[in-house]
Amino acid sequence: MRCWLIGYDITSPKRLQRVYRVLLRYATPIEYSVFLFTGTECGKQRCLAELLALIDPKTDDLRCYPLPERGLQERIGKATLPEGIHWSLLPSTL
Numbered sequence: 001m002r003c004w005l006i007g008y009d010i011t012s013p014k015r016l017q018r019v020y021r022v023l024l025r026y027a028t029p030i031e032y033s034v035f036l037f038t039g040t041e042c043g044k045q046r047c048l049a050e051l052l053a054l055i056d057p058k059t060d061d062l063r064c065y066p067l068p069e070r071g072l073q074e075r076i077g078k079a080t081l082p083e084g085i086h087w088s089l090l091p092s093t094l
Contacts, residue, residue, distance in 0.1 A: 002066060004037045004044055005030070008051075009061040018054045019062075022047070037064075 006027060010016040026047040027035035037044055048064060055062055 001038055001040065002044075002069065005065045005067060006035045006037050006047075007063050007065075008033050008055075010055065011059040012056070015054055015056065015060065019051055022050050022054065 008019055010019050023035045027037040030036050037047060051062055
């Protein structure tokens with residue numbers, strides 16, 4: 001299992017909603033337009049292929065960045081989850 005950050009900038013509100021709904025099936029929303037995908041290379045490719053069919057490559061931007069397997073993971077600022085609540089399981093690929 002690997003982790004990737006998937007970010008997007010979609011120019012059409014209709015396409016934006018479709019992209020968002022697809023990503024919710026595969027990944028965890030982290031910030032506005034940024035998702036954390038945890039899964040296999042095959043699962044990531046399946047997700048990206050589905051997204052590619054939805055976007056307009058001339059006006060939209062979709063990016064996928066691999067995260068290091070043993071990289072430092074920190075955050076500064078307001079917590080995403082309430083204090084005392086920790087991620088125990090991230091969504092897996094279909």
